[in-house]
Amino acid sequence: MALVGVRKQQAALTEAELKAAAIRVFDLVGYLNAKITEITAEAGRATGSFYKHFASKEKLLQALLADLLQEGDASAELPGHGTDFRDREAVRWHIAVYWAFYRQARTVMIALQQAASVDETFAEQAQRMIEPDLHHIAGHLAGLDLPGDPLVVASIFTSLLSTFTATWLSGNHPRLGRELTDDEAIETLTSFIYAGIGGER
Numbered sequence: 001m002a003l004v005g006v007r008k009q010q011a012a013l014t015e016a017e018l019k020a021a022a023i024r025v026f027d028l029v030g031y032l033n034a035k036i037t038e039i040t041a042e043a044g045r046a047t048g049s050f051y052k053h054f055a056s057k058e059k060l061l062q063a064l065l066a067d068l069l070q071e072g073d074a075s076a077e078l079p080g081h082g083t084d085f086r087d088r089e090a091v092r093w094h095i096a097v098y099w100a101f102y103r104q105a106r107t108v109m110i111a112l113q114q115a116a117s118v119d120e121t122f123a124e125q126a127q128r129m130i131e132p133d134l135h136h137i138a139g140h141l142a143g144l145d146l147p148g149d150p151l152v153v154a155s156i157f158t159s160l161l162s163t164f165t166a167t168w169l170s171g172n173h174p175r176l177g178r179e180l181t182d183d184e185a186i187e188t189l190t191s192f193i194y195a196g197i198g199g200e201r
Contacts, residue, residue, distance in 0.1 A: 015053045015074055017043045019067070023107050029112035030133070031061065032118065032145040043176060061115055062125070066110050075101060085140040088199055094137070097159060099186055102165045133158055145198040157193060164189055 006155050021043035025034045027114050036057055041049045055061040082090025102109060115122040136155035168185055 013025055013052070014043075014049060015063075017054060017062060018045065018050060018060065020188075022057075022064070026111045027107040031057075031114040037130075043131065046087065058115070058119070058122075061108075061111060061122070064161050065112060065125060065129070068105055068108060070132075071105070071199060072101065083140050084143065085194075085197060086143050086199065088194050090140065091194050091197075091199070092186065093195070094140075096186050099165055099169075099182060102162075103169055103182075106169055108165075141197060147196070147198070153197060159195070160193065161189065 018039060022034070023041045025038050025042050029038070034057065036050050037047055039057075039060075040050050041176075050060075054063065078097060080093050082093055085091050110124060112126060116126050117123075133152055134154045137157050138150040141150045141153060164185075168180075
């Protein structure tokens with residue numbers, strides 16, 4: 001039994017190293033250009049070891065996606081999670097948590113976007129990933145004088161949040177002559193979205 005436990009630990013360690021190496025390679029060359037041999041070399045592992053854990057590069061990305069979903073679920077349990085978007089601070093909390101999440105997971109998020117552009121399976125998975133969030137956000141909009149159906153407004157909320165965050169954290173934004181801090185960006189986005197969903201100014 002002890003030997004089995006050691007082997008499981010070693011396998012888990014190798015898998016974690018391959019995932020971490022993949023993220024570094026994706027960051028350097030992009031998901032579409034990344035080769036399995038580059039990932040294993042970065043991890044300091046033989047190429048054959050990759051296939052003991054993942055059938056393909058796509059399966060590795062799916063595993064990274066599963067990790068992200070787990071992290072996203074955990075973030076909902078963080079302190080300060082308000083559920084009433086009539087309260088501006090509840091809106092800001094969601095924006096700030098997503099901002100921090102994207103900053104940490106930016107490389108994987110970009111890899112998923114790249115994969116979705118060439119593979120319908122990933123596009124569908126991305127949609128399924130967003131679906132629970134839409135209902136989560138729609139549930140927080142009760143009591144507001146919304147400009148449309150709650151799910152439509154929730155879709156606008158999440159689309160604006162994800163697009164702005166991705167644009168700003170990738171550096172593809174207008175030059176201001178100074179660096180905008182995360183807090184300033186979050187505050188601006190919060191004010192914009194809060195006004196859009198009918199919150200009091």
